[in-house]
Amino acid sequence: MAEAFNEITLPAxxxxxxxxxxxxxxxxxxxxPNRVARMATVASMLANSFPHYFWTGFYVVDETKGDELVVGPYQGTLGCMRIAFGRGVCGTAAATRQTQVVEDVHAFPGHIACDSRSASEIVVPVIDGRGELIAVFDVDSEQPAAFDAVDREWLERILGATFR
Structure with missing residues (x-):
C-alpha cells in the first residue's frame, strides 16, 4: 500500500x-463478495491513508429494526453502539440519504459525542445495487473543518464503486 500523507494536503x-x-x-x-470483509477493508485502508482520519468506519442498517444503525467494521476508539435514523450526523445521513460534511460537530444540532476529541465529520450513505441504504460511512477528525468537497467526491465514488 502507498505511504500515507503526514499532514492534510492541498486539494489536488x-x-x-x-x-x-x-x-x-x-x-x-x-x-x-462478503460485505463485512469489504467494509472492514475499506475502513482499514482509508484510515491508514489519511492522518486526519481519527475514527473511520461503518454504521450498518439494522435489518430487524429498519430505522436504526448499528456499529459495523471500523478503525479507531470505541464507537457508539446504535444510532437512530435522524439522530446526530450519522442518523441524519441515513434518514436523508445525503452526505453530511460538518465543519464543527459541536455546532451540529443533536450531535452524538461518541468521543469528545472529534471536531469535524463526514458521513456518506452507502447504497447497494438495488438502491437500498445498507450503511453509512463515518469519518471523524480531531481537526475542525478537516473535510471538504474533495473528501466528499472521492468517498462517494469509492463507496459507490465498492457496494453497488
Missing part, C-alpha cells in the same frame, strides 16, 4: 491520494 494532492487508494481498494477487493 488529496485528490491524487484518494485516486491511488481507490485503485488499491478495488484491487484488494476484486472478487470478494
Amino acid at each position: 494532492e488529496k485528490a491524487e491520494r484518494y485516486a491511488a487508494v481507490s485503485a488499491e481498494i478495488a484491487s484488494v477487493l476484486e472478487g470478494e
Whole structure:
C-alpha cells in the first residue's frame, strides 16, 4: 500500500491520494463478495491513508429494526453502539440519504459525542445495487473543518464503486 500523507494536503494532492487508494481498494477487493470483509477493508485502508482520519468506519442498517444503525467494521476508539435514523450526523445521513460534511460537530444540532476529541465529520450513505441504504460511512477528525468537497467526491465514488 502507498505511504500515507503526514499532514492534510492541498486539494489536488488529496485528490491524487484518494485516486491511488481507490485503485488499491478495488484491487484488494476484486472478487470478494462478503460485505463485512469489504467494509472492514475499506475502513482499514482509508484510515491508514489519511492522518486526519481519527475514527473511520461503518454504521450498518439494522435489518430487524429498519430505522436504526448499528456499529459495523471500523478503525479507531470505541464507537457508539446504535444510532437512530435522524439522530446526530450519522442518523441524519441515513434518514436523508445525503452526505453530511460538518465543519464543527459541536455546532451540529443533536450531535452524538461518541468521543469528545472529534471536531469535524463526514458521513456518506452507502447504497447497494438495488438502491437500498445498507450503511453509512463515518469519518471523524480531531481537526475542525478537516473535510471538504474533495473528501466528499472521492468517498462517494469509492463507496459507490465498492457496494453497488
